[in-house]
Amino acid sequence: MINHPFQERDALLRMTVCGGQARVLLMRTTQMAQKAGDLHNASDVAIAAMSRLMTGTAMLGVMLKEDTANTTVIVDGGGPGGRMTCVAHGGSVKISMMNPQMELPALADGRPDVAGLIGKNGTLTVIRDYGVGEPYIGKTELISGELGEDFAAYYTSSEQTPSIVSLGAIVHEGMVLSAGGVLVQALPGCSAKTLEMLDMRAMLFSGISRDLFEDPLDELADRWFKDMDMVKLGRQPLEYRCDCSREKALRMLKTVGRQQLLEMLEEDHGAEMTCHFCHTTHTFNEDDLKALLSSGMN
Numbered sequence: 001m002i003n004h005p006f007q008e009r010d011a012l013l014r015m016t017v018c019g020g021q022a023r024v025l026l027m028r029t030t031q032m033a034q035k036a037g038d039l040h041n042a043s044d045v046a047i048a049a050m051s052r053l054m055t056g057t058a059m060l061g062v063m064l065k066e067d068t069a070n071t072t073v074i075v076d077g078g079g080p081g082g083r084m085t086c087v088a089h090g091g092s093v094k095i096s097m098m099n100p101q102m103e104l105p106a107l108a109d110g111r112p113d114v115a116g117l118i119g120k121n122g123t124l125t126v127i128r129d130y131g132v133g134e135p136y137i138g139k140t141e142l143i144s145g146e147l148g149e150d151f152a153a154y155y156t157s158s159e160q161t162p163s164i165v166s167l168g169a170i171v172h173e174g175m176v177l178s179a180g181g182v183l184v185q186a187l188p189g190c191s192a193k194t195l196e197m198l199d200m201r202a203m204l205f206s207g208i209s210r211d212l213f214e215d216p217l218d219e220l221a222d223r224w225f226k227d228m229d230m231v232k233l234g235r236q237p238l239e240y241r242c243d244c245s246r247e248k249a250l251r252m253l254k255t256v257g258r259q260q261l262l263e264m265l266e267e268d269h270g271a272e273m274t275c276h277f278c279h280t281t282h283t284f285n286e287d288d289l290k291a292l293l294s295s296g297m298n
């Protein structure tokens with residue numbers, strides 16, 4: 001039972017509009033943002049920044065059909081928040097940030113200073129790894145550091161797909177009241193007239209964080225797109241999830257090399273690896289390291 005729209009479970013709503021000339025992804029990611037904020041003990045502005053990046057990365061993630069596919073987005077803008085790395089596997093998302101505790105005063109209009117935290121002198125890098133073959137890597141210069149525009153620029157320049165992206169979150173003293181975003185993307189064969197109409201519509205999404213706070217996804221979709229020959233294709237849950245494990249940590253430990261493993265064995269009598277995405281510490285004792293060294297690594 002939903003008492004208030006902000007308690008609606010995180011989800012993606014897929015639609016097409018204008019007779020299939022464009023697709024729409026509408027997302028609520030409130031709980032995802034809360035989880036990231038709690039895990040990283042983050043400031044309000046850092047939660048807002050992480051939330052926007054997670055929503056943008058999830059949009060790319062859910063577009064890949066393959067089970068083995070992962071999408072990684074790295075934002076490195078030179079700001080005091082430091083680099084952010086976000087990984088999406090379908091609708092499962094995780095994020096890490098260099099300085100998540102960095103706080104900045106809000107802007108004059110009350111919005112969090114996300115661009116100030118991220119910086120705007122840098123890049124947004126998208127890595128699409130299909131699990132087989134070489135990953136696809138696309139890189140664009142940051143435009144505003146607010147991320148919505150930056151994702152739109154990525155789609156337009158790297159993927160030649162005209163797109164509107166709006167991302168937002170309302171965070172108050174560590175509590176996420178709303179988070180999410182919308183992607184409107186031209187599909188092959190989209191007419192110039194439709195593109196123009198979609199562009200005009202972009203103004204409607206400028207306050208998306210407030211809209212998400214006030215209304216459930218279905219109502220927003222109806223309000224924004226019902227007059228555009230909207231077809232709802234389905235709903236999919238979204239969540240924050242880290243897929244790290246002892247086995248994966250062990251595989252990473254293998255890559256440090258024989259010499260360093262010997263040093264760990266002699267000096268520390270073991271090894272600890274802490275995951276940047278969920279802060280779980282995976283511990284390996286002397287016997288684990290000895291087994292690793294005798295397993296034929298070089």
Ligand SMILES: [Zn+2]
Nearest residue numbers: 242244275278
């Ligand atoms: Zn983890």
